[in-house]
Amino acid sequence: MNTEQVLERINRKEAVIGVVGLGYVGLPLAVEKAKAGYRVIGFDIQPKRVEMVNRGINYIGDVVDEELADLVATGQLCATADYSDIARVDAVSICVPTPLDRYQQPDTSYVEGSAREIAKRLHPGMLVVLESTTYPGTTEEVVLPILEESGLKVGRDFYLAFSPERVDPGNKIYNTKNTPKVVGGITGDCTRTAAALYRNVLEGEVFEVSGPAVAEMEKILENTFRNLNIALANEMSILCNKMGIDYWEVVEAAKTKPYGFMAFYPGPGLGGHCIPIDPYYLTWKAREYKYHTRLIELAGEINNYMPDFVVERIMKMLSRHGKPLKGSKVLLLGIAYKRDIDDMRESPAIEILRQLVKQGADVQVNDPHIPSFRLDGRVYESKPLTAGLLEEADLTVITTDHSAYDYPLIGEKARLIFDTRNGLKDVQQIRGDYEKI
Numbered sequence: 001m002n003t004e005q006v007l008e009r010i011n012r013k014e015a016v017i018g019v020v021g022l023g024y025v026g027l028p029l030a031v032e033k034a035k036a037g038y039r040v041i042g043f044d045i046q047p048k049r050v051e052m053v054n055r056g057i058n059y060i061g062d063v064v065d066e067e068l069a070d071l072v073a074t075g076q077l078c079a080t081a082d083y084s085d086i087a088r089v090d091a092v093s094i095c096v097p098t099p100l101d102r103y104q105q106p107d108t109s110y111v112e113g114s115a116r117e118i119a120k121r122l123h124p125g126m127l128v129v130l131e132s133t134t135y136p137g138t139t140e141e142v143v144l145p146i147l148e149e150s151g152l153k154v155g156r157d158f159y160l161a162f163s164p165e166r167v168d169p170g171n172k173i174y175n176t177k178n179t180p181k182v183v184g185g186i187t188g189d190c191t192r193t194a195a196a197l198y199r200n201v202l203e204g205e206v207f208e209v210s211g212p213a214v215a216e217m218e219k220i221l222e223n224t225f226r227n228l229n230i231a232l233a234n235e236m237s238i239l240c241n242k243m244g245i246d247y248w249e250v251v252e253a254a255k256t257k258p259y260g261f262m263a264f265y266p267g268p269g270l271g272g273h274c275i276p277i278d279p280y281y282l283t284w285k286a287r288e289y290k291y292h293t294r295l296i297e298l299a300g301e302i303n304n305y306m307p308d309f310v311v312e313r314i315m316k317m318l319s320r321h322g323k324p325l326k327g328s329k330v331l332l333l334g335i336a337y338k339r340d341i342d343d344m345r346e347s348p349a350i351e352i353l354r355q356l357v358k359q360g361a362d363v364q365v366n367d368p369h370i371p372s373f374r375l376d377g378r379v380y381e382s383k384p385l386t387a388g389l390l391e392e393a394d395l396t397v398i399t400t401d402h403s404a405y406d407y408p409l410i411g412e413k414a415r416l417i418f419d420t421r422n423g424l425k426d427v428q429q430i431r432g433d434y435e436k437i
């Protein structure tokens with residue numbers, strides 16, 4: 001099967017599509033491909049996810065429940081833990097985790113494992129696209145050799161490309177469907193083939209680049225840009241606190257400049273699977289070229305310090321009111337790493353909770369999106385946010401500014417408030433001592 005025949009099969013939507021990994025990236029992508037008219041098979045090693053998808057039950061916030069249920073009911077989308085079914089697909093996207101190990105080095109084991117499963121069933125005319133965020137060179141140095149162990153040749157027998165995921169959980173404007181896509185293939189035909197598939201699925205522009213390394217680096221640049229600027233906002237907020245200046249008022253004033261400035265905001269630390277992790281992929285890869293990414297690593301130090309800074313401020317507030325942290329009742333509002341989602345990955349609230357418990361504080365938590373969670377062998381239940389809960393706490397910490405929170409009630413009932421998100425910015429009357437990050 002030559003490239004033109006493959007493209008014709010894709011454009012006629014006769015191709016069967018596979019998606020490996022049905023998490024925050026994979027499931028929305030699988031749904032969009034099925035909505036576009038492709039027959040889609042999702043693969044995941046977690047039996048619970050497979051079962052839920054096949055029952056039409058959604059577990060990802062960016063997926064519409066009814067759409068998933070309809071696609072499953074009509075047979076357009078199904079899920080399996082049996083990787084032998086990869087032999088049935090014509091194109092497959094790899095959307096698996098790419099975490100850091102204990103030494104802050106890239107862990108590509110999930111990518112490698114997926115590539116090996118695909119390599120066992122690789123067939124002529126097949127398209128493989130890696131979407132998992134990783135360091136520049138992964139597609140060519142890690143995935144390609146595994147696939148070519150099959151005896152097939154890239155660009156001649158099969159197609160391989162990298163197209164970075166651009167998922168922003170909870171974003172009400174941009175989602176998988178309308179966010180522009182970047183595609184870089186090993187060869188020109190690889191790029192053409194992958195781009196054709198995405199153009200048949202997405203509304204956003206598909207931007208072709210010269211190769212996988214460019215697409216991989218582009219994704220790292222996106223998240224490193226945000227990492228660095230958030231670090232600047234965090235450092236400025238620390239300095240403003242020492243100088244008695246309201247950083248939030250400063251940034252609102254700076255936003256009035258119509259050019260040359262983009263607003264970034266401080267917080268209790270970085271969360272999610274991308275911004276706290278992705279820059280470390282680049283710092284690790286840079287060592288191969290004997291280059292030390294000083295600015296990136298310094299930004300990481302600043303951002304990683306923020307949970308410590310929050311706990312220090314909590315201790316100072318309590319001390320000012322004659323209370324030690326040990327034995328004090330502290331209420332954390334928000335465990336998710338950002339507003340209006342249920343994603344706890346890398347959430348700074350987790351580190352703050354750990355430190356408070358270690359220091360002997362009596363900590364209660366509330367998160368309207370996370371009913372309960374397990375941490376360090378203990379199960380935490382989300383307490384109903386009532387006037388009584390707020391009045392009982394010696395100090396309330398807003399760690400995530402969920403829209404569901406009754407901020408006037410918080411301002412009225414909480415004794416002491418440390419606001420890491422400027423959540424009370426529109427509340428006129430605040431009862432007790434109130435500080436912002």
